[in-house]
Amino acid sequence: MDSVTDDYCDVHQDESLDTSSVESAPYDQFIIKFEVEFLREQGEEEEDDEHDVFRLESTIKTEIFLERCDRLPHSNLPWHNVTRMLHIMGVEGDRQPMMLRQICSFADKIANEPYNRNKKILTMKVYISIPVSDFIEESSEAVGLDGNEDLEKVKLGSECVCVICREKMEMGSEATKMPCSHVFHGNCLMNWLGVKRNCPICRFVLPS
Numbered sequence: 238m239d240s241v242t243d244d245y246c247d248v249h250q251d252e253s254l255d256t257s258s259v260e261s262a263p264y265d266q267f268i269i270k271f272e273v274e275f276l277r278e279q280g281e282e283e284e285d286d287e288h289d290v291f292r293l294e295s296t297i298k299t300e301i302f303l304e305r306c307d308r309l310p311h312s313n314l315p316w317h318n319v320t321r322m323l324h325i326m327g328v329e330g331d332r333q334p335m336m337l338r339q340i341c342s343f344a345d346k347i348a349n350e351p352y353n354r355n356k357k358i359l360t361m362k363v364y365i366s367i368p369v370s371d372f373i374e375e376s377s378e379a380v381g382l383d384g385n386e387d388l389e390k391v392k393l394g395s396e397c398v399c400v401i402c403r404e405k406m407e408m409g410s411e412a413t414k415m416p417c418s419h420v421f422h423g424n425c426l427m428n429w430l431g432v433k434r435n436c437p438i439c440r441f442v443l444p445s
Contacts, residue, residue: 244367246336248343251362259358265306267314267344267359273298273326274366295366298326306348306359314344317402320424330424332367334431389414390423400437401425417441 256268274297302322306313319340323333340363347359396408399422406412406422413423419438421429434443 244332244335245365246339247364248340249362250347251360254360254362256358256360259303261357265308265357265359267304267306267361269302269304269322269361269363271300271302271322271326271363273328275369276366277369300326308348310349311345312403313348314341315402315404316341316428317404317422317425320428324424328365328367330427331431334428336365337428391420393420399425401429415441
């Protein structure tokens with residue numbers, strides 16, 4: 238069996254999802270089923286020909302999420318909401334950027350499809366497979382500048398807006414501060430830094 242080295246993410250509209258238990262709301266909603274498969278390779282050496290044989294083991298985690306859909310041209314499913322879901326599913330922050338773009342783009346697509354206009358509930362299925370070294374992994378809560386330094390966590394003294402997700406950050410809530418002193422939701426900044434190494438506001442460049 239070939240080794241598995243890359244993360245994989247597939248998102249599609251799934252009309253088979255049961256929506257009967259979803260309570261009605263004055264706004265439209267996404268019901269999203271996440272299925273994350275963690276794949277671990279185990280190498281075994283054959284005694285006869287001394288070739289390595291790889292056996293693939295997997296464990297699957299599933300969860301249903303309900304999120305608001307505002308029928309906007311963009312940002313129908315905010316990044317920080319998807320980040321929260323991925324963290325709940327056990328997907329580490331450094332593996333999320335590609336998945337975030339794919340999930341959020343697809344949410345915008347089905348929210349704006351003509352045949353979905355009259356649906357109060359839009360169904361989505363997200364399947365992710367990721368190779369891991371072990372099935373039980375600890376994920377760090379800190380956003381690292383490098384292997385030895387972490388970005389500072391701060392308590393907000395006033396209300397502000399995270400420019401990455403454009404959502405309000407309440408006074409007293411925890412935020413992550415860049416060395417340039419700009420603050421953001423921790424998960425939003427972690428995913429931003431997975432793509433770019435500069436501040437979204439002033440373009441301060443983090444050391445490599």
